[in-house]
Every structure is written in C-alpha cells, then in structure tokens.
Amino acid sequence: MKPTNISDPNYFHKVVDCQWACPAHTDVPKYIRLIAQGEFSDAYMVNRESNVFPGILGRVCDRPCEPACRRTRVEDKPVAICRLKRVASDHRDDITARLPKPPSKMNGKKIALIGAGCASLTVANDLLPLGYDVTIFEALGTTGGLMRTNIPQFRLPPKVLNEEIQYILDMGADLKLNHRIESLKDFREKNNFDAIFVGTGAPKGKELNLPGRYDSKNVHIGIEWLESVAFEHIDKIGKDVLIIGVGNTAMDCCRTSLRLGAKNVKVMARKPREFFKASDWELEDAEEENVEIIVNHSPKEFVVKNGKLIGMLFEEIKYQINDDGKIESSDVIGEKIIECDDVILAIGQDNAFPWIERDLGIEFDKWDCPIVDEVTMMCSLDGVFFGGDSAFGPKNIIWAVAHGHEAAISIHKYCSQENLEERLPPGMNLTSQKMGLHEWSYSNDYDGSERRLMPHVDLKKRFKQLNIEVELGFTLDQTVKEVERCLNCDIQTVFAANLCIECDACIDVCPVDCLTITENGDEKDLRTRLTAPAENLEEDLYVSEELPQTARVMVKDEDLCVHCGLCAERCPTGAWDMQKSTILLPKAKDEAESSPLKKVSNI
Amino acid sequence: MSYISKPKVSHPKSKKNNIGLKRRDYEGVVSTLCAGCGHDSITAALIQAVYELAIEPHRLAKVSGIGCSSKTPAYFVSQSHGFNSVHGRMPSVATGANAANRDLTYIGISGDGDSLSIGMGQFAHVIRRNLDMTYIIENNGVYGLTKGQYSASADIGSKKKKGPANQQKPIDPVSMGIALGSTYVARGFSGDKEQLVPLIKGAISHKGFGLLDIISPCVTFNDNPESTKSYSHVRKSQNEVVDADFVPPAEEILTKYKEGEAMPVSLHDGSKIVFRKVDKNYDPTSRAGAYSFLRESQAKQEIITGLLYIDKEADDMHESSGSSSIPLSEISYEELGPGKKELANIMNRFR
Ligand SMILES: Cc1cc2nc3c(=O)[nH]c(=O)nc-3n(C[C@H](O)[C@H](O)[C@H](O)COP(=O)(O)OP(=O)(O)OC[C@H]3O[C@@H](n4cnc5c(N)ncnc54)[C@H](O)[C@@H]3O)c2cc1C
Ligand SMILES: Cc1ncc(C[n+]2csc(CCOP(=O)(O)OP(=O)(O)O)c2C)c(N)n1
Ligand code: SF4
Ligand code: SF4
Ligand code: SF4
Ligand SMILES: [Mg+2]
Numbered sequence: 001m002k003p004t005n006i007s008d009p010n011y012f013h014k015v016v017d018c019q020w021a022c023p024a025h026t027d028v029p030k031y032i033r034l035i036a037q038g039e040f041s042d043a044y045m046v047n048r049e050s051n052v053f054p055g056i057l058g059r060v061c062d063r064p065c066e067p068a069c070r071r072t073r074v075e076d077k078p079v080a081i082c083r084l085k086r087v088a089s090d091h092r093d094d095i096t097a098r099l100p101k102p103p104s105k106m107n108g109k110k111i112a113l114i115g116a117g118c119a120s121l122t123v124a125n126d127l128l129p130l131g132y133d134v135t136i137f138e139a140l141g142t143t144g145g146l147m148r149t150n151i152p153q154f155r156l157p158p159k160v161l162n163e164e165i166q167y168i169l170d171m172g173a174d175l176k177l178n179h180r181i182e183s184l185k186d187f188r189e190k191n192n193f194d195a196i197f198v199g200t201g202a203p204k205g206k207e208l209n210l211p212g213r214y215d216s217k218n219v220h221i222g223i224e225w226l227e228s229v230a231f232e233h234i235d236k237i238g239k240d241v242l243i244i245g246v247g248n249t250a251m252d253c254c255r256t257s258l259r260l261g262a263k264n265v266k267v268m269a270r271k272p273r274e275f276f277k278a279s280d281w282e283l284e285d286a287e288e289e290n291v292e293i294i295v296n297h298s299p300k301e302f303v304v305k306n307g308k309l310i311g312m313l314f315e316e317i318k319y320q321i322n323d324d325g326k327i328e329s330s331d332v333i334g335e336k337i338i339e340c341d342d343v344i345l346a347i348g349q350d351n352a353f354p355w356i357e358r359d360l361g362i363e364f365d366k367w368d369c370p371i372v373d374e375v376t377m378m379c380s381l382d383g384v385f386f387g388g389d390s391a392f393g394p395k396n397i398i399w400a401v402a403h404g405h406e407a408a409i410s411i412h413k414y415c416s417q418e419n420l421e422e423r424l425p426p427g428m429n430l431t432s433q434k435m436g437l438h439e440w441s442y443s444n445d446y447d448g449s450e451r452r453l454m455p456h457v458d459l460k461k462r463f464k465q466l467n468i469e470v471e472l473g474f475t476l477d478q479t480v481k482e483v484e485r486c487l488n489c490d491i492q493t494v495f496a497a498n499l500c501i502e503c504d505a506c507i508d509v510c511p512v513d514c515l516t517i518t519e520n521g522d523e524k525d526l527r528t529r530l531t532a533p534a535e536n537l538e539e540d541l542y543v544s545e546e547l548p549q550t551a552r553v554m555v556k557d558e559d560l561c562v563h564c565g566l567c568a569e570r571c572p573t574g575a576w577d578m579q580k581s582t583i584l585l586p587k588a589k590d591e592a593e594s595s596p597l598k599k600v601s602n603i
Numbered sequence: 604m605s606y607i608s609k610p611k612v613s614h615p616k617s618k619k620n621n622i623g624l625k626r627r628d629y630e631g632v633v634s635t636l637c638a639g640c641g642h643d644s645i646t647a648a649l650i651q652a653v654y655e656l657a658i659e660p661h662r663l664a665k666v667s668g669i670g671c672s673s674k675t676p677a678y679f680v681s682q683s684h685g686f687n688s689v690h691g692r693m694p695s696v697a698t699g700a701n702a703a704n705r706d707l708t709y710i711g712i713s714g715d716g717d718s719l720s721i722g723m724g725q726f727a728h729v730i731r732r733n734l735d736m737t738y739i740i741e742n743n744g745v746y747g748l749t750k751g752q753y754s755a756s757a758d759i760g761s762k763k764k765k766g767p768a769n770q771q772k773p774i775d776p777v778s779m780g781i782a783l784g785s786t787y788v789a790r791g792f793s794g795d796k797e798q799l800v801p802l803i804k805g806a807i808s809h810k811g812f813g814l815l816d817i818i819s820p821c822v823t824f825n826d827n828p829e830s831t832k833s834y835s836h837v838r839k840s841q842n843e844v845v846d847a848d849f850v851p852p853a854e855e856i857l858t859k860y861k862e863g864e865a866m867p868v869s870l871h872d873g874s875k876i877v878f879r880k881v882d883k884n885y886d887p888t889s890r891a892g893a894y895s896f897l898r899e900s901q902a903k904q905e906i907i908t909g910l911l912y913i914d915k916e917a918d919d920m921h922e923s924s925g926s927s928s929i930p931l932s933e934i935s936y937e938e939l940g941p942g943k944k945e946l947a948n949i950m951n952r953f954r
Contacts, residue, residue, distance in 0.1 A: 074612055438606035446610030501834045502794055503639040503822065508647035511610045511627075513617070532614045549838050562612060569605045572639025572822045 001523050001543045003553075006494065009428035012581035014540060015558050016489045018081055021068035023402035025585050026050040028065060028081055029490040033442060035088055036483040041095050043088035048095075050585075052122050052168075052401050055160040058086030059471065060151055062248075062279065062396040070487050073536070074512065074560055077451035079485045080474075087479050089160075100129035100589075102172045107131035109415045112193040114181050117145025118397050119388025120199035121168050122404025126588040127411060128171035135193075136173055139180035143169075145201055146389075147397065149227040150249070152256050153467035184384075185357045195383045195411045198356075198370075199400070202389035206348040208244060212302030216309035219302060222249045222346035229256055229466070236261050238341020242312055243267045244299055247277040250346035254291045257344070259466045266292045266338065268299065268312075271327070272319060285470070289459065294338075303337055311339040349394045369393065376420040377407040385410060408588040424591055427584035432577050433491055434568075440578055442491055444565040446511070447484035488563045492581045495554055497545040499575035502552070506567035506576055507531060512560040515567060520546075520553045530557055608633045621657040629654045631678040636671055639826075641793030641819030641834075642741045646678045648796050649710070649739075652803040653680060656851070664700055664707045668693040668722060671748045672714035672741035672819070691722025694729035697736055698920070704932040705921050708807060709736035715756035716746040719774045723755075726776075730783040730812055735919040737806040737813045740776050741793075743821040744769075744832035751824025762829035775901065776816040781894050781912050786811035788893070788912040789847075792837050793819040795908075801849035801876075802910060808849070810871040811919045818906065837906055844882045844896070845909035850875040870915060878910065887913055 004011060014020050018028040027046055034043035047054035051061075061082050069078030109132050113120035116138035124134045142148055143165050147156065169175055181187050188196070205221035213219060218238065222245070228234040241262040243250045246269040254265045267286070269276065272295050276283065287293065297314040304310065316334040319327050351369050356362060361381040363371045370379045372386045379386055387403030389395060410420050433441040455472045462468050474482065507515045513532035520526070526541060527534040534541060539559035546553060568576040613627045629650045634643050653663065663683035665676035669690035676685045684707070688696040697711050718726045718740050729738070744757040756776065757769040780788040787809040791799040799817065806813030818837050820826045826833045831840075852873030866878040868888075878887055886892045893912040900907045921928075931939065941949065 074615060445607040446612050448611060501639065501822075501826070502838075503641065503820070503834060504644045504647065504794060504796065505639045508643060509605075509609060511612055513614045532616065535616075549835055560614060562610060564607070564610055566605055566607070566609060570638045572637065 001520060001526060001541065001553075003497075003545045004540070004542045006542070007428075009426040009583055011540065012428060012430075012490075012492050013426070013583045015492060015561075016581070016583070017068040017070050018065035018079075019490070019583065021064045022050070023064065023399045024050045024052075024405065025402075025583065026065070027490070027583070029486055029488050030582075031088060032079070032081075032084055032483050032486040033488070035084055035479065036443065040088050040091040041093045041098070044092040044095060045098055047085055047088060051398060052125050052404075053118060053164045053397065054085050055089035055164050056118075056147060056156060057398060058082060058084075058089045059160065060147075060156050061085070061398055064398070070489055070560070070562075071485060074487075074562060075448075079487075080451055080454075080482050083452075083454060083474055084479070084482060087474050090473050096167070096170075099167055100125075100171065102128050103131045105131060106133055109133065109194045110135070110192065111411060112137065112187075112191065112196045114196065114198050115139075115145060115200040115388075115390070116143040116175065116177075117199050117201050117388055117400065118147060119201075119390070119400035119404045119407075120197060121165060122401045123197050123199070123387065123408045123411065124173045125168045125171070126405060126408035128168070128173060130412065130588060130592050132411075132415075134173045136175045137179040137181055138175070138177050141177050143175070143177075145199075146223070149230045150223055150252065152226065152252050153230075154255070154259065154462070154470050155252070157467065157469050180355075182355050183357065184355060185360055188360075194415050195385065197385045197387065197407055197411065198390050199386075199388045199404070200353075200390045202349045202351045202394040204350040204352040205345065206350060208299065208345050208347060210299060210301055212304045212309075215304040216302065216307065218309040218342045220342065220344045222253045222344050223349060225344055226252060226256060229260070234260070239263045240340040241265045241342045241344065242338060242340045243344045243346055244312075245269075245346035245348070246293065247346060247348070248279060248282050249349075250344075251278050251282040251286045253344045253346050254286055255289055256466070257342075258289055258291070259463050262342075264292070266294055266340075268297050268314065268338075269293060269295045270298045270317065272296060272321070274325065275327070288456070297336070297338075298332075300335070302343065309341065309343065311337045312343055313337050349389070351390060351393060375406065375423070376410045377403055378410055378414070378420060383414060405587055409586070409591050412588045412591050424586035424594060426586070429582040429584065430492070430494065430579040431582075432579050433565075434577065438569055440491075440565050441580075442488050443484060444488070444491075444563065444578075446487075446562050446564055447481075449481050449485055451485065452478040452482045490581050491563050491565070491578050493542075493556060493561060493563070493567060494577050494579045495542070495544050495556070496575050496577070497547055497554065499573040500544075500547050500554060500571075501573055502547055502549050503572060505570040505572065509566045509570045511564065511566070512562060514557050514559075514561045516555045517547065517550075517552050518555060526555060530555060532557070534559060605633060620654055622659060624654065624657070624660075626650060626654040629660070629680050631676075631681045634678045636674065637821075637823045639822040640671065640747075641743060641817075641821070642672050642675055643678070644793040644796065645739065645741055645799070645817055645819055646675050648793075648799040648803055649675075650679050651796070651800050652807065655800070656804055656807060658708055658807075662707055664709050665712065666693050666697045666700065666709065667712040668714070668717035669748070670714035670717045670746070671821075672743075673712060673717055675712045675741070691717050691720070691725055693717070694722070694725035694734075698729060698732065698734055701734055701736060701920065702926075702931065704930040705735070705926070706930045709734075710807070711736055711738045713738065713740050714747070715740060715742045715744060715754040715776070719755040719776060719779075723774075727779075727783055730780060730785045730814070732920045733784070733786055733811045733917055733923070735810055735812070735921070737803065737815065739803075739815045739817060741819040742776065742816055742832070743819050743825055744830065745821050745825045747821045747824060751821065756832075758831040761831040762827070763825040764827050764830075765824075768829075775897070776814070777907075777911060778894065778897050778901075780814040780816070781890060781897070784917075785814045785912070786914040786917045787813040787910075789813075789815050789910040790906075790908045791815060791817045792841060792906075792908055793817055794834055794837065795841075798843065798846070798908065801847055804849040804874075805847060805870075805876045805910060808870045808872050808874045809913070809915065811915075811917055831906075840904065840906045841908055842900065842905045843909045844885050844907050845878050845887050845911065847910040848877045850877060868913060868915060876910065876913070887911060890914070
C-alpha cells in the first residue's frame with residue numbers, strides 16, 4: 001500500500017467515528033472532555049457550532065453517532081453521547097452573550113425561508129450573523145415544525161424548544177406565523193427575494209386503505225393525531241388502542257395514548273423484531289411503560305359494527321429467514337381479530353408539494369419529490385434551495401440541521417455570484433498532546449465502566465400529565481463516570497517512520513493488537529498479515545513510509561485503538577506521538593470570510 | 604516505563620489456547636524497563652510462546668539473577684511461581700527447585716553480566732548437569748542496571764554511547780554452551796519474534812538444558828550504530844543459518860517443506876522441530892560441526908542466529924542421578940525421610 005496521507009483531513013476525521021457519523025459532524029470528544037472539566041457552557045457552544053440545538057438534540061436526537069462509537073467495537077455499549085449533550089445543555093450558564101450577532105449593517109440581500117422547522121432555523125442561524133435580511137414564513141401559529149407538533153412534550157419540554165429557537169429569532173429574523181405559502185409561483189412574483197429556502201418538511205402521514213377505513217371516526221393518522229394532541233384539540237382516547245407500525249412515530253403515539261387515558265396499548269408489527277425501524281431506546285422506553293409489541297401481524301380490515309370501530313382483523317404471518325438474516329419468504333398461517341376502541345396509523349410520512357407549481361422549472365422525480373443536489377441543496381430552479389425532510393424525504397432533526405448548514409453556504413455563494421460547487425475544503429489542525437514524560441493532556445487511561453443508565457420519572461407519576469419529562473438527566477456521579485468512557489478518538493496516533501528503530505515496544509504494549517511491522521503488500525493481503533487480522537473493512541489501515549532499518553512498514557489498524565497513548569509512551573524515539581486532530585468544516589461564515597459579498601443585482 | 608498500566612481491554616476476537624486462556628492472560632505487571640529495551644520484546648516473545656504451548660501458569664516457575672534482564676520474570680505470567688535470586692546465582696536456585704519438583708516448567712532469565720561475569724561458574728555447572736530448563740541470556744553487551752559498563756560479551760572495538768571502545772576479548776555464550784555440552788543451543792534477536800518464538804518453544808519442549816542467547820539491545824546505553832549489540836548493527840550482520848519451526852505434539856507436519864530441505868527432529872513430549880537449512884553445509888546435530896562453523900563466522904564478524912545445536916538423547920539431571928520419577932515435593936515426609944536405620948545403611952555404603 002502507499003503511505004497513508006494523513007494530511008487529508010478526512011483520514012483522521014474518519015477515525016473519530018462519532019463525529020464522522022454525525023450528519024452535522026459535532027466534535028463529540030471535544031465536548032465530552034469539556035464536560036469532564038466542568039466547562040458546561042463551552043461544551044454547549046462546541047455543540048451549538050455544529051448542531052445548533054444541543055438542548056433539543058441532547059434529548060431527542062436520533063444519535064447516528066452512538067452505533068458508530070468505537071466503544072461498541074471494543075466492548076458492548078457506546079458512550080452515552082446524546083445524554084452527555086443534555087448534561088452540557090442543562091448545566092450551562094447564560095450563553096446569550098456568546099451567540100453570534102448580526103452586524104450593524106445588513107448586506108442588502110433578502111432571503112425567504114418557508115417553514116419554521118429545524119432546517120429553516122439552521123439556515124437563519126447561519127445567515128443572520130452575515131447581515132442577511134431573513135424572513136421566515138410559517139403556516140402554523142408557532143415555530144419548531146415537527147419538533148413542536150409531533151415530538152411529545154414528555155420527551156421534549158417546550159421550554160427547551162423555545163429557548164433554542166429564540167436564540168435564533170433574536171438574531172433578527174422576521175417571523176411571519178400563520179403564513180402558509182399556497183403558491184410558489186405567486187410568492188416569487190409578489191416578492192423580491194434573492195434566494196428562497198424550502199424547509200416545509202414531509203407533512204403527509206401515510207394512509208392504510210383497507211376495508212372499513214372510513215367507516216369510523218376512531219381511525220387516526222399518527223402525525224396528524226400527535227399534532228392535534230400538541231395543540232390540545234384532542235385530550236382523550238379509548239381504553240384499548242392499536243398502533244399500526246413500529247417506527248419512532250408509533251412509539252410516540254403509543255406513549256401519548258397512555259397519557260390520554262388508554263389502558264391497553266398494542267403496537268402491531270408486520271415483521272419480527274430485528275426488522276423494526278424504531279430505535280432500540282425508543283422501544284425500550286415504550287416497553288417500560290407496558291406497551292405490548294406484537295410481531296408478525298399484518299393488518300387486513302378495520303372491523304366496524306353499527307358505525308363503531310370494534311377491532312381490527314390481522315393475518316398472522318410466518319417468515320422464513322435465511323442465514324444472512326434476510327426474509328426469504330412468508331406464509332399466512334391464520335387470521336385474528338384484535339379488539340380495540342381506536343387505531344392509530346403510524347406507517348410513515350410522505351412529502352407533498354401541492355403548493356409548488358410544476359411549471360416553474362423545478363424538476364420532480366417519480367415519487368413527486370423535487371430533485372435536489374446533495375451537495376448544494378439547490379433544485380433545478382436557480383436560487384431555490386431545499387433542506388430537512390423536504391429535500392430527500394423524512395429523516396431527522398440532525399440531518400435537517402446538516403442540510404441547513406450546507407444550504408446556507410450555497411445561498412451565500414449564490415448571492416455572491418460564486419460557483420456553488422467550489423466550496424471551501426475541510427481543514428485540520430494537529431497538535432501534540434504530550435505534557436511530560438508520561439503525561440498527556442487528556443485522560444488516556446482506559447476506564448472499563450459500563451454505560452450509565454438514564455434515570456426516569458417513576459412509572460406511577462409520569463402518566464398524570466402529558467408534559468412530565470420522563471428522562472431526568474444524568475446525575476453528577478453518572479456524568480463523571482460516563483465522560484471517562486469516551487476513548488478520545490480525536491487524539492490521533494501520528495507516526496514518524498524516520499525515527500523508528502523497530503524495537504517492537506509499541507507493538508508489544510498495545511492492548512488491542514493494533515500495530516504490526518511487516519513487509520508491505522496490497523491492502524487485502526496486508527489485512528490478513530497483521531498482529532490481529534483487520535476484518536473490519538470500514539476502518540482504514542494507517543501505513544507508514546518504509547522504515548529505515550529493514551524497509552518494512554509500520555501498519556496500524558484503526559479499528560480498535562483505544563487511544564491509550566501507550567505506544568507513544570513506550571516508544572524510545574518518539575516515533576509515535578498522540579496529537580489532537582481538530583477537523584475544520586467550513587460553514588457559511590467561513591465562506592463569507594474568504595469571499596466578501598459582492599454587490600449583485602436582485603434576481 | 605509508563606504511568607498507566609496496560610488497559611485490561613483486549614482485542615474482542617483474541618483466541619483462546621487449549622486450556623482456555625488468551626495471550627493477555629499470560630502477561631505480568633507493566634514493565635519498568637526503559638521504553639524500547641530489547642528485554643521487553645523478549646518478554647513479549649515469552650508470553651507468546653507459553654501461550655501457544657498452553658502452559659498452565661501454576662505449573663511454570665520463573666527464576667532469575669540480578670540485572671535489568673533479571674527483572675523480566677515480573678513482566679510475564681503473573682499467576683506462576685517466581686524467584687528473583689542473587690546476582691549470578693540463579694542456576695543454583697533453579698537446580699534446587701528442579702530437584703524438588705521435576706514436573707514444573709523452568710524458565711531462567713539472566714543477562715550477559717549475570718551469566719558471563721559473576722555467574723560464570725554457576726552457568727558452566729548448570730550446563731554440565733543438563734538441568735531440564737530453558738535458560739535465556741538477554742545479551743546487550745553491557746551491565747544495563749548499573750548504568751552501562753561493558754560486560755564480558757562486548758566485542759572488541761564495539762563502542763557504547765559514552766566512553767572509549769571495548770578492548771577486551773568477548774565471551775560468546777553460544778560457543779561456551781556448545782563447548783560445555785549444552786543439549787540445546789540457539790541464538791536469537793529480540794527484534795525478530797518470528798524466529799524467536801519457535802526457538803523459545805523448542806527450548807521449553809526440549810528435555811534438558813535449553814540455552815538461548817538473545818541479542819537484546821540496551822536502548823539507553825548501547826544502541827548507537829558503533830555498538831555491535833545495537834538494533835541497526837544486528838540487523839546488518841545477522842545471518843540465519845538454520846531456520847527452525849516448532850510443531851506441537853498434536854499437529855501433523857505440513858508438507859510445505861521440500862524433500863531434502865527439511866529435517867524433522869522429534870522431542871520427548873511428542874512435539875517436533877523442523878529444521879529448514881538455510882545453509883546447506885550446516886548440521887545442527889553435529890557438535891563439532893556447529894562449533895567450527897561458529898568459529899568461522901565469528902572470524903567473518905557475522906552474527907549467526909537460529910537453532911545451532913541439539914542433542915535430544917542426552918540424560919538430564921534426574922535421569923543421570925536416577926532420582927524418583929515422582930517429584931520429591933509430592934512424596935510425603937514420612938516416605939521421604941528414610942528413618943534412622945535406613946540412613947545408617949546408606950551411610951555404611953560409603954564407608
Ligand atoms: C412523531 C415523530 C417523532 C419524531 N421524533 C424524532 C426524534 O425523536 N428525533 C429526531 O431527530 N427526529 C424526529 N422526528 C423527525 C423530525 O421531527 C423531522 O425530521 C424534522 O422535524 C424535520 O425538520 P424540517 O425542518 O425539515 O421540517 P418540519 O419539522 O416538518 O418543519 C416544517 C415546517 O414547515 C411548515 N410548512 C409546511 N408547509 C408549509 C407551507 N406551504 N408554507 C409555510 N409553512 C409550511 C410546517 O408547518 C412546519 O412547521 C420525528 C418525526 C415524527 C413524525
Ligand atoms: C553480588 C553483586 N555484585 C554486583 C551487583 C551489581 N550489579 C547489579 S546488576 C549488574 C550487572 C547486570 O548486568 P546484566 O546481567 O548484563 O544485566 P542487564 O542489566 O544488562 O540486563 C551488577 C554488576 C549486584 N547486584 N550484586
Ligand atoms: S494508542 Fe497506541 S497502544 Fe493504545 S490502543 Fe492505540 S495503537 Fe494501541
Ligand atoms: S516503539 Fe517506536 S521505535 Fe520502537 S518499533 Fe514502535 S515506533 Fe518504532
Ligand atoms: S538500561 Fe538498558 S538494559 Fe536496562 S532497561 Fe534500560 S535499555 Fe534495558
Ligand atoms: Mg547486560
């Protein structure tokens with residue numbers, strides 16, 4: 001293999017598994033170390049830089065970082081990254097003075113954001129400090145989008161939501177509530193915006209058109225029902241409730257039902273458990289509340305008698321699953337009516353753009369979704385950008401934020417008449433963490449503690465009101481333990497081949513057999529010839545230049561390194577060093593610094 | 604040395620040996636030797652060898668003298684027996700222990716100072732007794748522990764980091780071992796584990812005295828290029844005469860060796876050593892041949908490594924003295940003490 005090019009920022013970024021997996025690339029190890037030092041406000045600001053809503057995300061993020069966490073590979077459970085984010089948020093001081101401020105002079109560019117969900121709010125967050133005149137048009141009488149209308153208050157308290165949205169609005173956004181845009185054509189003709197961002201989400205709940213669907217008032221569409229609950233239009237439900245579908249919306253529906261008076265709630269899944277879409281933790285939380293999850297039942301008919309829903313007919317299915325864990329075939333082995341008072345459909349969401357005319361120059365794909373560029377977030381009509389659920393279908397908050405950052409860059413470049421594709425490349429700083437002979441600037445000793453469990457409000461108490469937040473947040477002791485579980489994946493092992501005398505000290509001391517000195521070869525071959533075979537192809541091999549004495553190479557399998565620094569401590573010549581990689585991912589403000597906005601005429 | 608100890612976490616896929624232990628179960632406390640010391644690499648090779656041989660830790664005894672090298676027993680197999688004895692006197696302690704319990708595996712760790720200076724007499728006699736043990740000399744050409752004075756193995760003209768070059772003739776432990784009749788003689792290099800691990804396994808499986816001279820650079824006092832015991836010098840001058848593979852008892856010898864090129868030798872425990880002759884003129888079962896070959900290569904200033912001599916037929920100490928096949932430590936006190944009358948009989952035999 002060729003020597004690894006560690007000056008490519010992506011190389012070390014990939015080693016920081018959590019940051020790499022986070023759509024907004026939050027610098028997780030950095031904020032965890034700040035929490036460890038008790039610097040909660042700093043930790044909050046590090047988060048905010050990337051993910052904009054640390055308090056919200058510290059509670060309800062989909063956490064793609066956690067399954068990626070290195071800890072899941074060396075032992076069982078990931079670091080409680082999300083929970084620690086909440087610690088930073090809950091314990092921060094007033095940080096308003098540290099927020100970006102709009103400049104005294106605007107730059108004269110007017111931007112419209114349609115929808116006041118997290119995607120639009122991120123764009124506003126990035127553009128307002130650059131002097132843009134930002135107007136947000138929201139159909140509802142309130143901000144936040146699905147975060148407010150669909151994520152129940154027992155998971156996300158309105159106070160947390162309001163606070164973080166207000167930070168952005170206070171930068172000077174012009175918010176127009178109760179302003180549904182009914183026609184993009186009209187909107188463009190009547191207004192004079194330099195760019196338009198569409199952050200209208202995926203607002204349509206999927207239907208289940210089976211016999212009996214429209215014969216009763218007790219069949220609800222999940223996301224509409226949750227919205228009605230949020231706006232207090234609905235405040236009760238029957239005793240026996242069936243939820244159809246087993247994604248995260250289903251979990252919110254079943255738990256909300258329990259708080260509106262339901263006694264027996266069953267979540268009906270068509271497939272076995274390993275095929276569920278809901279996150280493990282959401283399933284666990286629902287099951288803790290005694291929600292019954294019934295697998296292998298496919299809905300067939302709503303059973304309605306005398307205009308009253310009395311139950312639902314299901315087919316019981318048996319699946320043949322092959323060795324790869326995939327479903328090979330299925331058979332119907334019986335039918336069953338399960339009685340109920342209400343059915344809530346939670347089988348997915350669709351995009352819907354009835355308000356975008358199809359002759360504006362915006363191309364739509366076969367699912368009737370706009371075709372959006374994955375890098376620039378612009379559609380085929382110049383100056384119109386998409387982000388969040390509206391861009392590529394329903395995802396989650398952190399993806400919407402990531403889209404928002406990219407769209408903000410594009411909008412800035414668009415307004416500066418720059419090529420949208422020529423974006424600033426990522427950068428990286430590397431700094432040695434050596435403080436003394438055996439001293440590092442970070443806590444390098446491996447802590448074998450198990451993941452801390454989130455304390456919950458007592459089962460008896462939590463159903464009394466809809467808005468009792470169930471998760472209490474980590475205690476001080478839990479925080480102190482959990483921060484030590486982080487493996488500091490951003491403290492990189494950096495190798496200088498010219499210094500190595502091939503004494504093997506690093507290889508012998510490495511607790512997880514990461515290192516090998518061997519003859520070079522192609523990657524496939526090298527992977528089999530290491531101290532421990534490198535079987536995880538997702539993780540790179542770090543291959544050195546030829547070593548001075550034998551012309552062999554040092555190979556490091558990045559897969560399991562616990563960043564203990566022992567290789568660097570044991571090396572007599574300092575050939576290994578532990579250096580912190582700071583990945584610099586450009587935002588709109590960085591683009592603005594490198595290219596002052598040129599005056600251009602309005603579109 | 605390091606301030607933190609090696610984390611307990613290990614590679615999740617690390618394999619277990621026949622007795623259900625992982626390699627890391629054979630580790631000892633974290634080394635306090637200088638970072639990069641060759642001795643630590645030898646420790647790693649020892650851990651690998653005893654792990655692969657699936658030795659039960661409580662059936663292993665580690666003995667040593669004094670020196671950086673002699674600190675090694677602390678750094679491997681914590682769950683075994685150990686005795687850090689007096690400078691140069693490890694052979695006596697090993698002999699005593701082996702006399703009392705012949706069933707344990709004995710690994711002695713010594714240095715060039717410990718064996719070739721103060722302990723020379725003991726070293727010669729333990730060879731002569733053909734004590735069933737593995738005897739490792741971690742050879743760095745200096746007294747590391749006392750700050751790097753030249754030892755008896757330093758070559759003429761070899762120069763350590765500070766001070767003048769050495770002027771006195773070296774004692775070569777391998778030539779000594781062959782001359783004194785050691786029944787298994789090998790030389791290795793701490794920087795070449797691929798060669799070293801089978802050599803250690805062979806010595807442990809060999810019944811009788813297994814001598815391993817292992818060049819082990821002292822990074823702190825003697826690893827400059829002008830030293831003949833430095834990493835760079837050894838790498839330049841190393842010549843592997845005989846490549847030996849170790850094949851454990853249960854395993855078949857794979858047919859990867861070409862006929863005429865390989866020579867399997869069975870050991871007493873059923874394991875085999877397969878010699879692959881790198882040098883056609885070399886016969887590792889001929890003591891005279893081995894000795895003269897060594898002399899020739901010394902003249903050429905080559906460092907010969909590999910398994911240089913083996914005699915698997917010679918009787919070990921217990922066989923030649925006809926001692927009990929049951930370890931003395933397992934015989935009851937009543938049985939072991941002959942009693943007054945029998946003792947008088949024995950004494951009479953010598954009158
Ligand atoms: C029940 C449920 C639970 C969820 N739980 C989580 C979770 O725990 N974690 C997570 O990360 N994600 C969760 N999600 C997904 C997450 O809420 C969305 O991915 C995210 O809110 C998308 O943000 P957005 O800004 O793209 O759109 P939205 O949040 O959907 O916001 C769009 C906004 O645009 C407005 N709008 C729409 N059309 C117009 C128009 N024509 N004119 C003006 N305004 C308009 C809407 O009223 C809305 O306020 C959940 C989703 C659901 C349905
Ligand atoms: C009876 C006695 N004499 C002298 C010493 C001092 N001493 C300690 S270690 C040592 C030499 C060790 O050299 P070596 O065996 O080569 O070990 P190394 O440190 O080089 O590994 C000496 C002379 C001693 N400890 N005891
Ligand atoms: S920091 Fe070095 S010694 Fe520690 S796990 Fe990583 S490679 Fe191994
Ligand atoms: S410890 Fe340092 S000198 Fe020794 S092999 Fe490792 S990198 Fe090379
Ligand atoms: S002084 Fe030399 S022999 Fe002793 S530990 Fe240090 S490097 Fe090893
Ligand atoms: Mg020595």
